[in-house]
Amino acid sequence: MQSRRERFEEVAPGLIEPLRRFLARRTDPATAEDVLAETMLVCWRRAEDLPEEPLPWAYAVARNCLRNAERAARRQQRVAARLMAQPADAEPPEDPALHEALDTLRPEEAELLRLWAWEQLTPAEIALVLGITPNAASIRLTRAKQKLADRLRKIGARAGHEESREGRRS
Structure with a gap:
């Protein structure tokens, strides 16, 4: 039986470029690289659970990681919008x-x-x-x-x- 490291080293080279292209078609370059890194981290953590053909599974992971990144970006945009709505000289609201x-x-x-x-x-x-x-x-x-x-x-x-x-x- 392969160790996690052996399994990851076996499949990772074949995942990186297809995942990079998959993400590049769906988001901006910086987000694509961040999501690729997160996806590969999940693949590392779950290397022993990877199916025989790991690419479709990795696409699903990348898709979920991208959705998480998009939700985080929307939250940041809402916070930025609230901050921009305050007068420049106003202190943050205190309670x-x-x-x-x-x-x-x-x-x-x-x-x-x-x-x-x-x-x-x-x-x-x-x-x-x-x-x-x-x-x-x-x-x-x-x-x-x-x-x-x-x-x-x-x-x-x-x-x-x-x-x-x-x-x-x-």
Whole structure:
């Protein structure tokens, strides 16, 4: 049986140029190279699972990686549009009540909430960042949201946050 390295070294040379052409027909050159690198990383990680004919499988991986890159670009465009809509001399919007309420939470709870609200991570992704199980992340996030809502009510602020649900399941 081949090792991962042997399998990858066997198939990688035959994947790179077809994938590069596939991506070049679908996106700009910089994105194509980034997505190609991400695709090859997935191929490396899954080298032992590659089918006998890996190119169609690699096309599917590249297509998924490209969709992820396009979603990330759209999110960046939305943020840029919001920033451009603000007057040049305006400070970023601050919510003193939110910061005050976050400061009253334990640092671990505040970090959970920041990862969820500001970084827009799902509980499963938060679990990866924090090195805990997805179930623990979900439970802790639910509790932290409740604590934050209680603290905001106590100081007379409204609870809630704006988030994008694009490509997210929670």
